[in-house]
Amino acid sequence: MAKSRDWTEILVRRGVVGPDQLKEASSRGGSTVEESLIKLGYADMDDIMKAKAEQHGLQYVELREVEIPASVVELVSEAMARENIVMPLAMEGGAIRVIMHDPLDFDTIDKLRFVLNREVEVALAPKEAIVEAINKYYGSSTSETESVDSMIQEFTDTAIDFAEDAGTGGKSSSTMTLEEGDAPVIKLVHLIIQEAVASRASDIHIEPFADRVRIRYRIDGVLMERDNAPRRLLGAIISRIKIMGFIDIAEKRRPQDGRIKILVAGKDIDLRVSIIPTTYGQSVVMRILDRDNIKVGLRDLGFGEDDWNRFKGLIKRPNGILLVTGPTGSGKTTTLYAALNELNRPDVKIITAEDPVEYYLPGVNQCEVKAKIGMTFARIIRAMLRQNPNILLVGEIRDLETAETAIQASLTGHLVFSTLHTNDAPSAITRLVDIGIQPFLVASSVLAIMAQRLVRKVCPKCKVRYEPPAHILNGLGLRPEIAKKANFMRGKGCANCNKKGFRGRMGIYELMIMTPQVREMAFKGESTQNIRRVARKQGMRTLFEDGVVKAIRGMTTIDEVLRITQREMLVDVLPGVKA
DSSP states (O other): OHHHHHHHHHHHTSSSOOHHHHHHHOOOTSOOOOOHHHTTTTTTTHHHHHHHHHHOOOOOOOOGGGOHHHHHHHOOHHHHHHTTTEEEEETTTTTTEEEEEETHHHHHOOOOOOOSEEEEEEEOOOHHHHHHHHHHHOOOOTSOOOOOHHHHHHHHHHHOOTTTTTTTTOOOOOSBBBOOEEEEEEEEHHHHHHHHTTEEEEEEEEEEOOOOEEEEEEEEEEEEEEEEEEGGHHHHHHHHHHHTOOOOOTTTTOOOOEEEEEEETTTEEEEEEEEEETTTTEEEEEEEEEEEEGGOOOOSSSOOOHHHHHHHHHHTOSSHHHHEEOOSSSHHHHHHHHHHHHHTTTTOEEEEESSOSSSSOOOOEEEOGGGGGBBOEEEEEHHHHHTTEEEEESOOSSSSSHHHHHHHHHHOEEEEEEOOOOOOSHHHHHHHHHHTOOOOHHHHEEEEEEEEEEEEEEEETTTEEOOHHHHHHHHTTOOHHHHHHOOEEEEOOOOOTSSEEEEEEEEEEEEEOHHHHHHHHHHOOOOHHHHHHHHHHOOOOHHHHHHHHHHHSSOOOOOHHHHSOOOOOOOOOOTTOOO
């Protein structure tokens, strides 16, 4: 136990975490202090490894910044490196310095001494960085030396025939893996998916044009162009993807959907496939569904302290409807799943109706909408109510029937979560009335409406303090005393963030509680502008204001907030902001 306290004390001494933050991380059940600090966003793995390196008197290595000679890499076999997650760094005299992630793994150190017949010195680096280095120096984890670049270059330079390349290779497993002897296009598609997952992409876009096939990844919400493959590859790539997703390869005129399960870097990844016909052929988008994404807790979503306390109280209510609004890809599903994870206990019955079921939640009854056979949202909700649930999740309110059924469920003693497509929280009331819901039903059933967006976070590795130009601060209407105390940050660009200055995303929120005054305004059919004005007077912080608060605290940038939200004047707003 003394060891554990040592590295945490080093973190506190260095000012990475405060004593209260450490106490909070230590009190979280179900995970170690290390895991809790990372989940809460108080420290990253690099901070923790540096503290452990200081504790044990070892060198910390930034693997992305060093180049390891081939003569050193050859000293440790690939099998040994992968099995033990170690990377040789240098030869010093008769000893070999190896990089590990666990300084107390004495069994591996003894094994290396025995196999290499040399003295072994240990340096530390995060596990993910070691795996990345192993793939870089020994080749990818598929035991193939090809990369997406090298394969596409080979296809461009040669006239390989792809007629039979898209087959399954005799595999019928429900989870696809890459094997020796697979056809070139099978390897290419697998490597594209593998590279996208390693890059933290949320979507893969494969788009045909007159003379090329464009491949793009959406990383942190922004599309990045990756490659341009030869046009003649299109048919083989599409066929391979369709076979992986059990989609009819003969159909080329209609939109198609499917699902792929694939094993990437030892993790089961689900891909939701959408194919549509375009002028130059079929265009594919694959949404990457990583199950780790929904293990996030409510505290990790990026709520401000006030909003977090209010939202936590709302989801504990026994009945009513809680709406989350925002465009596609704004994190609504992740927020609702985090709420369900918080509420998911053996004494609570939770049923969901989704279109489609993206992630599978243990302990939750999930139903998928199938319109072709009449399994609509409204029909599933009516059936749900006969199952005696405590909590219902309705994937999306799209029409009057669904809205009416969800509201009736909330009025009959159930807590209902759902999503709606509106730009902000107050306009959701108008939207429900436009759909056809009576204003008195909206006023009596809705507990709160929360709008949200995702903004990119400043890269923790290369962030530096900066002062935005005076005209931007004046345009925002920030009071001089707040601007003076602000902690504006931006990323210079480094290997950790792929030179972009951003890594990861966080939510910005607009939480409107249905107070008695707002309920009365909803009942009377007041305009969105009037409801918004009253809600702000009663403490609602708008999306833009929440984003600016997070920019003031150095979590994101002003430019990123302006890219995602509408500009508003902040005169006499944010009185409680502390830089």
